[in-house]
Amino acid sequence: MKHTSLNQRMMITRKTPLLAFILCISSNIYAQRIAVSTNLVEIASLSPSVGIDVATGFHSTISFNTSFAPWKISKQFYNKHISLDLEYKYWFQQALYAHYISINSIASSYHIKLCKKELKGQLIGLGLGYGYSFVINKHFNIIPHIAFGVGILSDSMKSKTEINPIITNIGINLQYIIR
Numbered sequence: 001m002k003h004t005s006l007n008q009r010m011m012i013t014r015k016t017p018l019l020a021f022i023l024c025i026s027s028n029i030y031a032q033r034i035a036v037s038t039n040l041v042e043i044a045s046l047s048p049s050v051g052i053d054v055a056t057g058f059h060s061t062i063s064f065n066t067s068f069a070p071w072k073i074s075k076q077f078y079n080k081h082i083s084l085d086l087e088y089k090y091w092f093q094q095a096l097y098a099h100y101i102s103i104n105s106i107a108s109s110y111h112i113k114l115c116k117k118e119l120k121g122q123l124i125g126l127g128l129g130y131g132y133s134f135v136i137n138k139h140f141n142i143i144p145h146i147a148f149g150v151g152i153l154s155d156s157m158k159s160k161t162e163i164n165p166i167i168t169n170i171g172i173n174l175q176y177i178i179r
Contacts, residue, residue, distance in 0.1 A: 033061075034178045035096055037143070039171035042067045046079060051173070055095040063087040063104075081110035085169060087129070087147075096141065096177060102129040104147050106168050118157065125151035127168030133175070143173040 033055035042049040051065035065085040072078040087104035091097065108123040127149020133141045147169035154161045 033095055035141075035175050036178065037065075037173040037175040039065070039067065039173050041171040045069075046071055047081070047083075051085075053089075053096065053175070057095070059091050059093075059095060061089045061091065061095050063089060076113070076115055078111070078113050081108055081112065083108040083110075087169070089131070091133075096175070097133050097135060100131050100133070102131065102145075102147060103127070104129055104149075104169050106151075119155070120157050121153060121155045123151050123153050123166075125149050125166055125168045127166070129169055139177050141173075141175040141177065143175055144171075145173065146170045 035053040037051045037053065039049040039051070047067045047069040049065060049067035051063055053061045053063045055061050063086070065087070066083065068082045069079045071080065083106060085104060085106045087102050089095075089100045089102040091100045093099070104127050106123065106125045106127070109121075110123065111120040112118070127147040129145060129147025131143050131145030133143045135141055146167065149166060149168040150163060151166035151168065152161060152163055153166075
């Protein structure tokens with residue numbers, strides 16, 4: 001009979017909850033439907049973006065999107081930000097096709113200057129959205145979408161924090177369905 005040390009048993013005990021969590025999450029992914037996307041509106045504003053949608057059921061997906069802009073065009077204009085967005089979508093027909101409603105959250109850090117107007121700070125927001133997926137072919141979709149909500153804006157330049165209504169998500173996504 002082989003004896004295991006206390007350290008080996010503790011390693012196994014620590015990994016068991018993580019393994020159970022991964023198995024539970026992966027068993028809920030519906031038919032392994034995965035799509036990647038980019039927001040064309042953000043690209044037009046010089047903010048490259050990338051996102052991933054994972055189907056979690058016949059009518060639902062979870063999306064994770066990020067965009068960033070490290071640009072300093074001149075002393076009078078720059079757009080520096082990083083934005084992270086997590087979104088749950090309920091699709092009325094089937095995941096990744098036709099109409100959906102969503103709940104989304106956003107976190108962003110920004111420093112933007114346009115002529116004499118300068119904004120610098122952080123944003124955390126929560127919103128409700130709507131979108132529609134136009135199917136181009138088996139793998140490509142175009143998805144216009146918009147979401148409204150409430151945001152907590154922390155202005156670093158004025159040392160104040162405000163709660164305001166905001167647009168938490170807007171754009172036209174070009175989506176590629178992997179599977």
